[in-house]
Amino acid sequence: MNEQALPIADLDHQELFPIREVSRLTGVNPVTLRAWERRYGLIQPTRTDSGHRLYSQADVDAVRSILGWLERGVAVSKVGSILARGQALAQDSSAASNADDLARWRTQVREAVQCFDGAGLDRLFDQVFASTTQEQVFNDIFMPVWHTLRAAPRGFGQASEWGFLDQFLRGRVLMRLQLARAPRRQRVVLAPLSTALQELELLVAGLLLGSEEIGVVLLPASQPLQELALICRQLEPDAVVLFSNQRPTAELGKRLARLGLGCPLLLAGEAAEFAHDTLAGSAVVCLGAEVSLMRRRLRQYLAGQLDT
Incomplete structure (x- = not known):
């Protein structure tokens, strides 16, 4: 899809910029901008009815911020967590x-x-x-x-x-x-990556990941990983999210590949940060450890706006 530059008058009126204008302003080529959006969820442009991306001034500032972190040697896979922490602080002027x-x-x-x-x-x-x-x-x-x-x-x-x-x-x-149990447009299953996870950590993750659009089916902390496929066949969720705050083993990728869930598989918590580079290129999506980032990436993935 070729995004066409809009007339300057339109940009001033809408305060939105097409992708090629953002590329000119920041020096980041359109292919990279799309990758930052779809693979890492770092920016979230709006879309026109015809599907063209339009970026706000805040998006342009975010691109420049991402460049700043990359110039300091931070891996692009880690920038999302840094930006999420910064945004959380920026929301409160005091x-x-x-x-x-x-x-x-x-x-x-x-x-x-x-x-x-x-x-x-x-x-x-x-x-x-x-x-x-x-x-x-x-x-x-x-x-x-x-x-x-x-x-x-x-x-x-x-x-x-x-x-x-x-x-x-x-x-x-x-x-x-219990209060949040109401029909939602989409449904994900949240399960522990290992039975070593404390129940409260899983419960809190389930509460914070849910939203008005996404319902979370929470499995117990004792849930065996090898039996997840059975549950998925019965519930038919839109995705399964495995949660852990511990460093995963080197065999994680092979273990996940053997599960055969029949639905998308995502990883959340500190384990997602540790495993992001290891799982790059696989079908497993890493949501990150920061709650606001996890929620955003989950929402983007279910909307088809985040690449695996």
């Missing part, structure tokens, strides 16, 4: 103040857990949800405390504190997953 608020919430969560104060933790959870986004509730407040307690040396009482918080969060996430 990022420093916001960081202070998040740290204060984490401290209050930690204090409530130390006292095994279930009622206090309930109140905190509701207050945090009313004050910030669902993604921040888990990724920036509750889960960091959970990870710290889980990783800490097992002093007296720490195992009990972690168990207390783990049980509380599993209950809350399950409740929200």
Whole structure:
């Protein structure tokens, strides 16, 4: 498809640029721009009714930012995660103040857990949800405390504190997953890459990956990988997402190729970052580890706008 440059007057009126104009402004050829969009999900131009790409000034700025990271030696497969983190901070003009608020919430969560104060933790959870986004509730407040307690040396009482918080969060996430159970236009199955994954990590991933368009069928943390094909034959999902926050083994590609799911296979979590280069050129799509990036790439893939 050849994108034709629009008259300058039209560009000024629409504040949108055709691909060849973006190429002229940035020095990036159209083939590369399309690859950054379809393979890595780095930019998201709008489309005309005839299918031509149109880029906003923000898209042009994003292209220049991508070039900056590439010039610093960052692999293109890693740039998406960096941009996602930057965009999350940019959404709040008072990022420093916001960081202070998040740290204060984490401290209050930690204090409530130390006292095994279930009622206090309930109140905190509701207050945090009313004050910030669902993604921040888990990724920036509750889960960091959970990870710290889980990783800490097992002093007296720490195992009990972690168990207390783990049980509380599993209950809350399950409740929200129940509320989100409604028919969606598309459906994906979310499963653990290995049975070593903690149940709460999988539950939170399922909650954060879902949207108004995409429903998530969550399998248990104990789900055997070799039995996924059986489930896929029964459910016929639009895709299967395997989730893991651990470095995958060198045999991952061969293991995934043997599954025979009969539907698209995607990888999410830290494992997707580790395996991105290894799985390049395979049928497995790596969604990344950043929640906003995972959601965006999943949406793009299901819409046919992200290459494998």
